[in-house]
Amino acid sequence: MIRLIISRxxxxxxxxxxxxxxFLSIFFLIPLGSQYTLQSQVSVKNTLEKHGRGSYDILLRPSDSRTEIEKTIGIVEENYVGDGKGGISISEWEEIKDNPDIEVAAPVASLGYFTGRQASIxxxxxxxPARFKWQFYTSDGLNKYPLGEKQILTYFDNSKPDNLEYVWYPQGQDMLAGKSMYVVLPPSYHLLTAIDPESEKQLTGIDFxxxxxxxxxxxxxxxxxMRQNYNNPPVIKVLQRSEIDNQIHMELSVEKLDVSLADYKKKLGxxxxxxxxxAYEKKDELGKVVEELNKEPGSDRKDFDFDLSxxxxxxxxxxxxxxxDFKVETSNGSMYSFNTSQYYTAQKIDYKFKxxxxxxxxxxxGNPPSYKxxxxxxxxxxxxxxxxxxILQTGEFTASEKKGQLASSPLGIYSTSTTTTSKGESLTPTSxxxxxxxxxxxxxxxxxxxxxxKGDKPxxxxxxxxxxxxxYDASAQAKIENVAKDLLEAGYEVDIVAGSSFKEQQLEVEGIGQVTEPWTTLGVAQAIETSWNKTINVALSLFFLFGLSWLMARLVFEKNILKAENQTLFLIGWSPKKILQRNYSEQVILQSLAFLTAFILLFFVFEKSYAFLYAMxxxxxxxxxxYGVLAREEKSRVRLEAYKNFSSIRHYLSIIAPTMLTLFTSTFLLIVQMAIIGETISEMDNTTMGQFINNQTLTIQMTIVAMTILLTVVSMIEGVHSLILKRKDEFNMYHTIGWTKSTILKHFLKEVLLWVMIAIFAGVIGGYSLLVILKVPLLWCMIGLLFSLINIIIPILTVVLAKKYEND
Known part of the structure; x- marks a missing residue:
């Protein structure tokens, strides 16, 4: 019998x-797809464990300090500590840091916007002789904003040693004229924060x-x-950040003048x-001279814009x-100002929702306008x-941002992430x-x-x-939550920031338009894990269901193909048991060959994997x-009346039904899987951690979808091939009575499209119903529906290919 089977x-x-x-598709693609699905779950889990924890785990603030933006959408802006009003004392901080479960407790206080020593140029x-006109301004990267009034200085000559002859009489100031032409830069104000140097070093690694x-x-x-001149006031020592520039620019124009120094000396007596x-004390005469000089015509004007930042x-x-040559460089001996005891505080931005x-x-x-x-x-x-x-600047520090960091535990004071306009222009704080x-x-x-x-609670x-x-695993999350609970019960505002991530937030800014800023989502790791667990569970369940229906359809195909041959063997004396043994043995040989091939392929893909056990x-x-399908006896039914409608489909339903089941399951799987994957990817793509996970798993998810389509194609080819074999005599009869090959193909294609559309429509209804139950947004339901329509193309192609094979 074995020889007969091999020969057949x-x-x-x-x-x-x-x-x-x-069968190779079953034994290779389904285990491969399932393994990839599990791998994506492991990838998400490992990513969260490895990258889900940032610089710290818990953000503690005074009670009632949560902003409306946090309450509404659960995100915080970068440098969120800025413009804070305090509320926690140093003694309360010392009590918190004594908790044995706390490794580091690093406090920070926003003091306001301060200035340092001013330089001159x-x-x-x-x-x-020449006329110098200049204007200082600051910039937000998009617009220029003037600082102070435009100034004019008239220069005569440098004929006497160590004495420049010039006139500059700024409004509201005494005359400045004599040995050098220096201009003091306007004051600029910058955020100053207070820290504990030791704990901050533990948190950041920076030496303070x-x-x-x-x-x-x-x-x-x-x-x-200078301090002695003001009765030795308290000193605030400051370490300035080395990579922060002071946004100061200078527009300068220079004109040649045809004026006589001697003439103007006479006018000043x-x-x-x-x-x-x-002429220092001759106020009236000096004012008239300055007014006259400003009206003198100039020539050979040159304009310059110096970035002093x-x-x-x-x-x-x-x-x-x-x-x-009108190039700027550093200098010695310029005048400095120590007027640093005036500062500003600001309220937090009142974000509005439209x-x-x-x-x-x-x-x-104003110039610039104020948003606080x-x-x-x-x-x-x-x-x-x-x-x-x-204020005394005693040193510098560098706080470079960590590139490629997925988790965001925003330290609240160091971020220099770029804010951009809709055109990609970078924006910066002004001075x-x-x-x-x-x-x-x-x-x-x-x-x-x-x-x-700030007082005793800074x-x-x-x-x-x-x-x-x-x-950052389950035990770590539990430990963090326990500490957070204790702090919350102590009356503080507590946020678990471990597992948070960056998000590109869109803002509509009055006077500028739409801008994008990097904000921080709170608790995104848990949301990602929950979302992906749902995706994985649905994918595994549907893929298993598809594999089961595919296998049943494959066996039913084979049984239908063997019907006529089994009948012939029975007529020549073979017993039903022997026929079953032959059919089953043939299937064992073919399936064993497919399994061994699949096993080898899986070995090349995975050296060690549950996919081998799954395939086995x-x-x-x-x-x-x-064995069960082949051994099952079917009762033959004799029809006494012809089918009135859809006679061909109903007559060959035993061959068509398995293919319809595969199409139904495939459509169901595609619509649900694509909608859920799309929803998950869309939700996570807002954060850097989610984007990383999407990049890690998207290929795997798309591979699973591709395998589903491939299995559907194979099933359709088999189904149509079996149907054509079964109807071969019927098609020959059509040809004999005058039908062309094109007419036969159109007739056959109409029938195929009818039962294909029934199967796909049923899959769409079932898939959409499940999506509604899972509460998937309507947009992704529609996208899943559209994607599932790819199954309409598959049967058309397989019909053409199968018919071409039969004709050839």
Whole structure:
């Protein structure tokens, strides 16, 4: 019998090959798809465990400090500590950090917007009289905003050693004329925050030891002398951030003048030997001279725009000079100002909602406009007899952002992430308080200084890292939640930020338009895990269901093909048992060959995997089901009346039904899987962690979809092939009575499309119903429906291919 079986297999090479390919599809593609599905789940789990934890785990703030934006959509802006009002004392922080489960408790306090020492820039002496006009301005990266009034200086010559002859009479100021032409830069204001240097170093790895600098160090001698002049006020030591620039620019125009120095000395009542500086107290005459000089016609005008930001730092500016070739460089000997005791505080931005759009409105028009309520505090050195404090920059630190970081535990003060317009233009905070761009901390100081500025409860937030956690798994989450619960019961506002991630947030900013900022979602890791678990469970269940229906359809095909042959064997004397043995043995050989091939292929894909056990299980299950299907006796029914409608479909339903079942299951799977995968990817694509996981698993998910389509194609080819074989005599009869091959194909295609559409429509109804139960958004339901229509193309192609094969 074995020889007969082998001979039959070889004689039916094409049919046997199709059968081997069919079972190979079951034993290879289904385990492969299931393994990929499980791998995607493991990939998500490993990603969350490895990357789900940022710099710290819990964000603790004073009670009632949660903003409306957090309450509404569960996200916080970068540098969220800025503009905080305090609420936690140093003693409360010390009590919190003594908790044995807490490894690090790093406090931070926002003090406001402060200025440092101002520098000056020297104008170049030229070989001819000239008029210098300049305007300082700041920029947000998109627009320029003037700082102060436009100034005009008239230069005469440098004929006498160490004395430049020029006239500059700024409004409201005394005359400035004489030995050098220097211009003092306008003050700029930058966010200053207070930290605990030790705990902040544990959290960030940054050395803040320069905050303990000795004021008696000779390098601070000039500052000490100035401080003595104001009765030694308290000192706020500041470490400025090295990579933060001071957004200061200077527009300068230079015109050649045809004027005589001697003529204007006479107008000021000076002799030729006297210098212009001798006219210092002649206010009225000087004002008239300046007005006349400003009306003098100029020539050979040259315009320059100097970016001084690269030379300036928030709390320690650098003296500069403009060379004769109008290039800017650093200089020595320029004047500095120590007027640092005036500062500003600002309210947090009041974000508005218009539908789902977040809007930022102007609070006050101006140059630049303000998007926050800003309040001036402190006092200038020349305005008060009692100076509250003086700022001293004692060093620098660098806080470069971690590139490619998935989790976001926003430290609240260091982010320099780019804010961009809809056209891709980068926006930055201006040097004036009130910008909508979340300003990073330009400098840090100590908590003692915070108490000096804000009182006895200066701390705005404490960043907490839990002890003895190596990865962000279930046990770590439980430990973090327990600590958070205790802190919440103590009356604080508590957020678990472990498992958070970055999100590109769209804002509509008045006067600018739509901008994009990197914000932080809270608790995204848990949402990702829940979402993917749902996706994985649905994918595995549907894929198993599809594989089962596919296997049943394959066996029914084979049984239908064997019917006529079994009848012939029975007539020549074969017993039903022997016929069954032969048929079953043939199937065992073909399925074994397919299984061994699948096993080898799986070995090349996975060296060690549950896919091998899955394939083995499918193989054994297939053998059992094969025997059951082949051994099942069907009662023959004799029809006495012809079918009135759809006679061909109803007559061949035993062959068509398995293919319809496969199409139904395939359509059902495609619509549900594509909708759920699309929904999950869309939800996660808003965050960096979700984008990373999407990139890791998208190929796997699409491979599963491709395998589903491939199995459907194989099933359709087999089904149509079996149907054509069964109707071969019928088609020959059509041809004999005059039908063309084209007419026969159209007739056959209409019938196929009818039962195909019934199967697909049933799959669509079933899939959509499940999506409604799972509460998948309507948009993704529609996308799933559209994608499932790919099954309409498959049967058309398979009909054409199968018919071509039969004709050939």
């Amino acid at each position: 297999i070889l004689n039916r090479k094409i049919i046997s090959l199709i059968m081997v390919i069919a 020297i104008l170049p002496p030229l070989e001819h 030891s320069d905050l303990y600098a000795d004021l008696d160090d000779p390098k601070f001698s000039l500052f000490s002398q 000076l002799t030729d030997e006297q210098i212009l500086l001798n 690269i030379f300036q730092r928030p709390f320690e500016s650098v003296a500069m000079k403009i060379r004769d 539908g789902e759009q977040i809007q930022v409105e102007k609070v006050q028009e 309520e800003v309040v001036q505090k402190g006092a200038g050195l020349e305005e008060s007899d009692e100076v509250p404090f003086m 004036v308080p009130g910008s909508f761009v979340p300003a990073p901390s330009s400098g840090v100081t100590t908590l003692d200084s915070a108490e000096l500025v 701390i705005d937030a404490i960043r907490i890292r839990i002890d003895e956690i190596t990865k 299980g499918l193989f054994l299950f297939s053998l059992v089901i094969t």
